[in-house]
Amino acid sequence: MRVKDTMFRSIWIDGESLNIIDQTQLPHEFVVKELRNSEDVRLAIKNMLVRGAGLIGVTAAYGVWLAAREAPRGSLADFDTYVNNRARLIAATRPTAVNLVWALNRQLEKLTQARTVEEKISLAKLGALGIADEDADFCKKIGQHGSSLIESLYKKKQTTVNVLTHCNAGWLAFVDYGSALSPVYAAHDNGVPVHVWVDETRPRNQGASLTAWELAQHGVPHTLIADNSGGHLMQKGEVDIVITGADRVTRLGDVANKIGTYLKALAAVDNKVPFYVAFPSSTLDMSISDGTTEIEIEERSEDEVRFVYGRDPRGNYVSVQICPDKTRAGNWGFDVTPARLITGLITERGVFPANKVGVSDILGDADGRN
Amino acid sequence: MRVKDTMFRSIWIDGESLNIIDQTQLPHEFVVKELRNSEDVRLAIKNMLVRGAGLIGVTAAYGVWLAAREAPRGSLADFDTYVNNRARLIAATRPTAVNLVWALNRQLEKLTQARTVEEKISLAKLGALGIADEDADFCKKIGQHGSSLIESLYKKKQTTVNVLTHCNAGWLAFVDYGSALSPVYAAHDNGVPVHVWVDETRPRNQGASLTAWELAQHGVPHTLIADNSGGHLMQKGEVDIVITGADRVTRLGDVANKIGTYLKALAAVDNKVPFYVAFPSSTLDMSISDGTTEIEIEERSEDEVRFVYGRDPRGNYVSVQICPDKTRAGNWGFDVTPARLITGLITERGVFPANKVGVSDILGDADGRN
Numbered sequence: 001m002r003v004k005d006t007m008f009r010s011i012w013i014d015g016e017s018l019n020i021i022d023q024t025q026l027p028h029e030f031v032v033k034e035l036r037n038s039e040d041v042r043l044a045i046k047n048m049l050v051r052g053a054g055l056i057g058v059t060a061a062y063g064v065w066l067a068a069r070e071a072p073r074g075s076l077a078d079f080d081t082y083v084n085n086r087a088r089l090i091a092a093t094r095p096t097a098v099n100l101v102w103a104l105n106r107q108l109e110k111l112t113q114a115r116t117v118e119e120k121i122s123l124a125k126l127g128a129l130g131i132a133d134e135d136a137d138f139c140k141k142i143g144q145h146g147s148s149l150i151e152s153l154y155k156k157k158q159t160t161v162n163v164l165t166h167c168n169a170g171w172l173a174f175v176d177y178g179s180a181l182s183p184v185y186a187a188h189d190n191g192v193p194v195h196v197w198v199d200e201t202r203p204r205n206q207g208a209s210l211t212a213w214e215l216a217q218h219g220v221p222h223t224l225i226a227d228n229s230g231g232h233l234m235q236k237g238e239v240d241i242v243i244t245g246a247d248r249v250t251r252l253g254d255v256a257n258k259i260g261t262y263l264k265a266l267a268a269v270d271n272k273v274p275f276y277v278a279f280p281s282s283t284l285d286m287s288i289s290d291g292t293t294e295i296e297i298e299e300r301s302e303d304e305v306r307f308v309y310g311r312d313p314r315g316n317y318v319s320v321q322i323c324p325d326k327t328r329a330g331n332w333g334f335d336v337t338p339a340r341l342i343t344g345l346i347t348e349r350g351v352f353p354a355n356k357v358g359v360s361d362i363l364g365d366a367d368g369r370n
Numbered sequence: 371m372r373v374k375d376t377m378f379r380s381i382w383i384d385g386e387s388l389n390i391i392d393q394t395q396l397p398h399e400f401v402v403k404e405l406r407n408s409e410d411v412r413l414a415i416k417n418m419l420v421r422g423a424g425l426i427g428v429t430a431a432y433g434v435w436l437a438a439r440e441a442p443r444g445s446l447a448d449f450d451t452y453v454n455n456r457a458r459l460i461a462a463t464r465p466t467a468v469n470l471v472w473a474l475n476r477q478l479e480k481l482t483q484a485r486t487v488e489e490k491i492s493l494a495k496l497g498a499l500g501i502a503d504e505d506a507d508f509c510k511k512i513g514q515h516g517s518s519l520i521e522s523l524y525k526k527k528q529t530t531v532n533v534l535t536h537c538n539a540g541w542l543a544f545v546d547y548g549s550a551l552s553p554v555y556a557a558h559d560n561g562v563p564v565h566v567w568v569d570e571t572r573p574r575n576q577g578a579s580l581t582a583w584e585l586a587q588h589g590v591p592h593t594l595i596a597d598n599s600g601g602h603l604m605q606k607g608e609v610d611i612v613i614t615g616a617d618r619v620t621r622l623g624d625v626a627n628k629i630g631t632y633l634k635a636l637a638a639v640d641n642k643v644p645f646y647v648a649f650p651s652s653t654l655d656m657s658i659s660d661g662t663t664e665i666e667i668e669e670r671s672e673d674e675v676r677f678v679y680g681r682d683p684r685g686n687y688v689s690v691q692i693c694p695d696k697t698r699a700g701n702w703g704f705d706v707t708p709a710r711l712i713t714g715l716i717t718e719r720g721v722f723p724a725n726k727v728g729v730s731d732i733l734g735d736a737d738g739r740n
Contacts, residue, residue, distance in 0.1 A: 026493070124469045164450055197700075200693075208692045208693040212693050223698050224675055224697050224699040226630070227597050227630070227703075228571070228628075229701075229705075230628070231636070231705055232629060232632065232702050232704075258598075259598040260599075261639070263636070263637055267636060270636055305595065305596055308690060310677070310690025310691050312688045312689075312690050313688060319682075319683070320681055322578045322680040323397060323570075323579065323583075326586060327397075327594050329593060330599065334602075
């Protein structure tokens with residue numbers, strides 16, 4: 001997508017070097033950073049230089065490639081042990097998002113097909129490129145399917161369609177296009193007048209720092225709001241559709257996504273606003289049913305709540321403390337939106353109802369319906 | 371209430387000088403500020419040095435006293451014109467909270483009983499003192515009625531009762547005790563183990579800066595959370611009761627309160643958590659019925675969303691920008707929680723259902739039931 005009129009992806013390789021955009025520096029600075037080894041990859045995911053369901057999966061896939069490059073060349077067994085260990089450490093960084101484990105497993109599975117170290121390194125690189133391209137392709141298709149929802153709202157309303165989104169599920173959260181924002185970009189590019197209410201998304205403010213930045217770079221009209229505001233806007237008829245991303249979707253259609261998503265879904269239902277969740281099928285976790293009880297919710301540092309990062313009046317980047325010195329804080333990264341609150345699931349295969357049948361149809365899995 | 375083991379009110383007179391705690395400096399600095407004239411009062415309310423339903427009413431009442439002191443002494447007509455004009459300017463600062471207009475009207479009405487300027491000045495001072503004492507008395511009674519709700523949860527549960535609150539409706543929002551926090555203080559003082567989940571309350575962070583500070587000064591266990599977290603905690607059974615304040619309550623029991631309150635009420639209903647709203651009867655506005663359509667919602671500066679105020683690592687107090695330079699923001703101060711979502715209204719007269727009958731019973735108004 002567009003950054004100052006140059007097209008970027010959120011992660012790319014340039015010869016043998018792996019590059020990312022350091023998202024902790026946005027929106028104030030656009031910094032490209034090279035990840036030189038699998039430990040760089042682990043730290044980039046853990047410290048959220050890269051974040052978002054799709055992007056952490058793709059970054060982890062490249063991490064397997066870097067692990068293979070740096071692995072001991074003694075025996076295939078030593079090599080495999082090293083790569084598997086590095087993959088396990090990368091997987092441990094973010095417990096809620098399923099794409100991370102999905103991408104790592106796909107890579108490790110692929111590597112079992114090779115007989116030599118050189119072949120494994122080559123397969124790891126090709127595998128990561130494949131996952132990245134598939135992610136971009138799936139997100140583009142999510143945009144095509146989702147934009148028709150926005151366009152039909154426009155046909156009824158004949159004036160600007162107001163979309164509310166939470167957190168960042170744009171191209172920065174994937175390789176390109178994004179999930180929740182992909183339909184917005186597609187509608188905008190098709191000439192449909194669209195405006196986005198951007199939840200700031202405390203505690204890490206991905207809405208204020210990433211979604212607002214992305215939308216501005218692409219020229220999509222938007223307004224930043226406190227996370228508290230969405231219900232009021234829905235009561236006032238100022239929201240036509242809510243679209244969020246997802247970090248894990250169960251076989252019954254429950255959705256784990258950024259903390260606060262559940263509150264917006266409740267408000268959408270209460271005000272008869274359609275509530276959609278957009279994600280590539282790699283976000284499905286068919287091994288679990290009830291999201292509220294079965295999905296592990298990541299707990300993060302309390303300082304993410306106690307401090308807010310931004311640019312001070314002198315142009316320095318600092319974290320300011322917003323509470324008394326001794327205040328303790330709780331910080332859960334995600335919550336679960338039950339399927340009953342969700343109007344539909346937007347995927348690369350089309351738009352499906354949020355229930356057991358809909359989810360198995362995403363996978364084209366006739367057996368899953370039973 | 372307690373500040374470093376000294377008892378304070380949020381506003382008091384010392385001889386002829388009117389003093390407040392500058393709440394924009396909390397939690398980092400405890401600064402007492404003298405308001406010398408009615409323009410100081412207007413600016414203190416407008417710029418939120420004082421805030422909260424009860425306190426802005428009491429401060430405005432003292433503003434009438436200061437206006438009377440500074441008014442021209444030529445004729446009674448000139449005097450009255452001046453005082454009425456100053457009252458009108460004070461009333462214009464915060465359109466949503468009803469206590470402000472209620473207190474000003476009560477003062478102006480009282481002044482019509484006096485025949486001389488000196489008598490009016492004296493009545494204005496006595497009137498303000500009376501409103502302040504009544505506010506403290508009513509809040510104390512709210513605590514007595516509300517603490518029985520917490521105590522009966524404790525009797526059932528036999529372990530710490532978890533209360534979730536939004537914004538600051540503690541003693542800093544009134545003269546003493548508070549509304550939503552008064553039951554918490556009363557229960558705590560009665561030896562009931564109670565813990566408070568404190569919503570940070572973006573955009574102005576009254577939860578992080580005021581509620582956390584208040585509770586710490588009084589020794590009540592509490593945890594700061596992002597506004598996004600409450601729904602997740604309720605799903606996990608970690609919230610036993612929600613208690614918020616109110617800025618205006620309609621005759622049918624709809625409640626205008628800090629933006630985001632509505633989202634917590636929806637989550638409470640979805641998880642069968644009792645949701646109570648605590649306020650003195652001066653917060654009732656019997657002239658309106660439907661809160662969602664009839665209450666004017668204050669819009670505030672977009673910079674309250676775009677910047678966050680706090681203490682930087684060098685100990686300086688600064689506002690840091692959290693979004694791109696050109697990002698526009700929307701900032702509504704309040705939302706409306708429909709009566710249907712509210713378990714009960716805690717007032718100085720007892721706990722009442724949130725409906726027409728309940729509200730008229732608060733006023734002991736048998737006619738209002740019709």
